[in-house]
Amino acid sequence: xxxxxxxxxxxxxxxxxxxxxxxxxxxxxxxxxxxxxxxxxxxxxxxxxxxxxxxxxxxxxxxxxxxxxxxxxxxxxxxxxxxxxxxxxxxxxxxxxxxxxxxxxxxxxxxxxxxxxxxxxxxxxxxxxxxxxxxxxxxxxxxxxxxxxxxxxxxxxxx
Numbered sequence: 506x507x508x509x510x511x512x513x514x515x516x517x518x519x520x521x522x523x524x525x526x527x528x529x530x531x532x533x534x535x536x537x538x539x540x541x542x543x544x545x546x547x548x549x550x551x552x553x554x555x556x557x558x559x560x561x562x563x564x565x566x567x568x569x570x571x572x573x574x575x576x577x578x579x580x581x582x583x584x585x586x587x588x589x590x591x592x593x594x595x596x597x598x599x600x601x602x603x604x605x606x607x608x609x610x611x612x613x614x615x616x617x618x619x620x621x622x623x624x625x626x627x628x629x630x631x632x633x634x635x636x637x638x639x640x641x642x643x644x645x646x647x648x649x650x651x652x653x654x655x656x657x658x659x660x661x662x663x664x
Contacts, residue, residue, distance in 0.1 A: 512586040513549045513643070515542035519581040519605075529576040536571060539601050539615045542585035546599065550639040560633065561624050564597075568618040572654045575612040577605040583612075589643040590652060594631045595621050597640055600652040614654035 515538075523534035547553060547564060557563050577583065584604045591598040597619045602611040623630035632640060 511646070512588045513542075513546045515545040515585045515587065517541060517583050517585075519577055519579050519583060521579050524579045527576075528578055530578070530581070532571075532573065535573065535603065535613050536569065536615075538583060538585060538603065539569075539571070539617070542587050542601055543599065543617065543619070545585075546587045546589075546643075549643065551633075551636050557624075562630065562633070563622050563624055564619045565622050565627075566617055567596075567620050570616045570657065572614045572657070573612075574610070574614065574654075575605075575608075577612050581605045588647040588650060588652075589640055590647050590650070590655065592640050592644050594637070595629050597621075597644075600647075600650075600655050602654075611653075614652075616652070616655045616657075 517538055519530050519534075523530055523537070525531040543564075543566070547557070552560075552562065552564065582605065586602050586604070588600045589597050590600045599615075599617045599619065601615045601617065603613040605612045620629055621632050621636075622628065631637070
């Protein structure tokens with residue numbers, strides 16, 4: 506039985522070459538893991554590598570925000586949950602949370618805005634109907650989900 510509200514999930518392991526001089530996952534590699542998780546989302550919406558080539562379409566990241574909530578170390582097993590929290594005919598807004606091991610709370614969160622692109626331009630293009638149906642279904646699965654670290658801006662609090 507499947508869970509109709511389940512996010513797309515990506516799994517990985519923190520590799521030695523991703524660890525910094527403090528023994529923690531280097532900041533840039535959080536984004537690499539999120540990029541791989543976004544690839545899993547592309548697979549789920551029907552834009553895997555073969556379909557991207559066949560259709561001449563892809564997704565470009567327009568904006569990404571990253572929250573580092575807890576350090577993780579080499580060898581940590583990570584899980585990224587990817588949700589579509591908003592979309593229109595050409596764009597999808599994603600919310601991703603990374604978990605390490607059996608931690609109940611995320612170690613990181615990211616919010617991203619992706620654009621569907623016709624690679625022959627490249628130029629923005631509406632999702633093909635079958636892809637849009639899958640994007641909309643994933644978005645509907647996230648209805649009622651409250652992203653804890655979304656829509657944030659970087660600022661120093663006033664004194």
